[in-house]
Amino acid sequence: MSRTRRGAGTRGVGTMTGSVVAVPANARAPLRRRLAGSPLAWAAVCLALAVPWAVAGQATELIPYLLMLVGGWLCGFSFVNATFRMTPVRRGVIVHVIGALASAALVVGAVEFGGPLLAAAPEWARISLVIVQFAAIPAAGWIWLGLIGRISAAVGTSKAKPAPTAPEWVRAEHGHGSEVGFAAVPIAMRTLTTAIVVIVVVMGSLAGLALVATGDLVYALGPRLTIIVIGLVFALPAYFAFLAVVRRRAVACAVGFGNDRLWLRTGPTTTIVAFRDLEQLVWRSSSDAARVEVRGSGVDVSLVTGIAEPAPGATAELPALPRRVLGRLQDEGFALERSRRGEVLTFRRSHGRPQPVE
Secondary structure (H helix, E strand, O other), X not given: OOOEEOOOOXXXXXXXXXXXXXXXXOOEOOHHHHHHOOHHHHHHHHHHHHHHHHHOOOXXXXXXXXXXXXXXXXXXXXXXXXXXXXXXXXXXXXXXXXXXXXXXXXXXXXXXXXXXXXXXXXXXXXXXHHHHHHHHHHHHHHHHHHHHHHHHHHHHOOOOOOOOEOOOOEXXXXXXXXXXXXXXXXXXXXXXXXXXXXXHHHHHHHHHHXXXXXXXXXXXHOHHHHHHHHHHHHHHHHHHHHHHHHHOOOEEEEEEEOOOEEEEEEOOEEXXXXXXXXXXXXXXXXXXXXXXXXXXXXXXXXEEXXXXXXXOOEOOOOOOOOHHHHHHHXXXXXXXXXXXOOOEEEEEEOOOOOOOOO
């Protein structure tokens, strides 16, 4: 039996069209908010915090070691997400392969030639090289994990079957408005990001302790083979275990829009929210962070589809918002903000005059 929450004062709903959103060019999120949500900004903070320890010659202490690991992982995370956003898809694959080869070359070069370079370099260059050496390993590891995932997806897709496509908008069952169905994990992005950072820190610490405890074995294996072993023993199992645990929480979901309300269906539960009770709507169509977030009076829902196992024939994405939805939200007094590349649309309730759709 489904539970339904209805927003007050709802009226009849109209049919939505399937046209693509026309995002105003000036609808940009504030710089402070964009920086707060940027993995590269946080990577810069982590690496900058590690500098004092590197200057004091204590870069291998636990705190700077973890800061450099997290900073490097954030760099790799940002790069992988950027390749998945590229269009056409072939360009993203090419850039990803080049980045994977370049990151591997950087790690090997830092290990092989780092010693002589450190001995002859000035102080500022030595500090920079030490930080790059430590940060490059998790960055390269995440880039290669992303590439392995791409290869696995390509191998798993039969050439005899049509290429998977993003879910499409369809007329709602009750005949009023349009909706789209997809698989998603009900989890807040802050919780998901925190879990990933914790896993990186824990696995990085375990890898560091293992390197210290098996110093003779590391010396015998050599730097190249040691990096491969770290990836096979620590990085890959942690990545696939985390993905398996998260995907087990995936449920069948749907989001629909009418003239004055939206509805969310998460498994057997349906929640209806009137636009006048809505405070914020976040819509991201692609990447691992593809999601819809709805916050309002008594409602706080986050459905992440980018990490869920998609239905057969579908991709782990969301379709573009219909133009009618954009117009209705702006008519209701919502201000539209978008990320720098326009992949994240954020609607916030505004008391100013709504901007017309272009």
